[in-house]
Amino acid sequence: MAERRSVLMAQQGRTVQKHQRTGHLPPWRLAxxxxxxxxxxxxxxxxxxxxxxNTLxxxxxxxxxxxxRRFSRQLDPTNAKRLMVARARMRQILGSYLQRPPEELAFAYGKKGKPGLGDSGRDKxxxxxxxxxxxxVLAVTAGMPVGVDVEKFDTQLEPLTLARQFLPAEQVDVLRQTPACRQRRVFFxxxxxxxxxxxxxxxxxxxxLEPSAQMQNSTSRPFTVGRGYLGAIAAxxxxxxxxxxxxxxx
Incomplete structure (x- = not known):
């Protein structure tokens, strides 16, 4: 009986680890x-x-x-177009929650430039x-701060070099102990x-390196956006x- 219990616990542990790796999220559904x-x-x-x-x-x-004007100043026309599309989509999606025309939404900006809704929906x-x-990718919540990031998987970068520059020491140590074949994915x-x-x-x-209490008390979950792209949501x-x-x- 004890042996069977150990096997079941091991299987449950593998299942939990799988859910942590994949985020155990629902599929992308049509809006x-x-x-x-x-x-x-x-x-x-x-x-x-x-x-x-022709959709622009x-x-x-x-x-x-x-x-x-701001997006038109981009030297790369492809990047300029994508920035415009992202901003327009953001307006459309937020407008659908607020039931307001997307072009009428006003935005306010924090000290570090983080945008938020102005009088058109600040409290909502x-x-x-x-x-x-x-x-x-756009993250939307009611009543709590949220952050989201998405990155295209780059097979050319040196994960340990970047980790030493941008990640806390404990995460660098984890990465150093990770097999080389998995280091890039773990870094991302x-x-x-x-x-x-x-x-x-x-x-x-x-x-x-000196996280605030808000950052320390936050949680994050990974997700996949499309083939070759990784993302994370934090709240x-x-x-x-x-x-x-x-x-x-x-």
């Missing part, structure tokens, strides 16, 4: 026509940024004059936007979680119900 969110819920939205050029006029008209929603490569998991926490608090990279306290939505093109 509803009308959006609502309750306190404690987190909605993740996935959308593509590499849209056909409809999206860019949703941007403020300042947003359009918290959100955070991330984008990398061809994917954009740690880095996206750290970035999501920083974006949740609106703090800079210096907070990694104050425990992460409760998490829903994942995708737009039709994603």
């Amino acid at each position: 509803p026509t009308r959006c609502s969110i309750a306190y404690g819920q987190i909605d993740l939205w996935r959308f593509r940024l590499d849209l056909p050029d 006029p409809e999206l860019t008209r949703l941007l403020s004059a300042d947003e359009y 929603l918290a959100f955070n936007l991330a984008h990398s490569g061809v994917w954009g 998991r740690a880095w996206t979680a750290t970035e999501a926490r920083l974006k949740m608090t609106g703090e800079g990279l210096t907070s990694v 104050a306290g425990q992460i409760g119900e998490l829903r994942r939505w995708k737009l039709s093109e994603g």
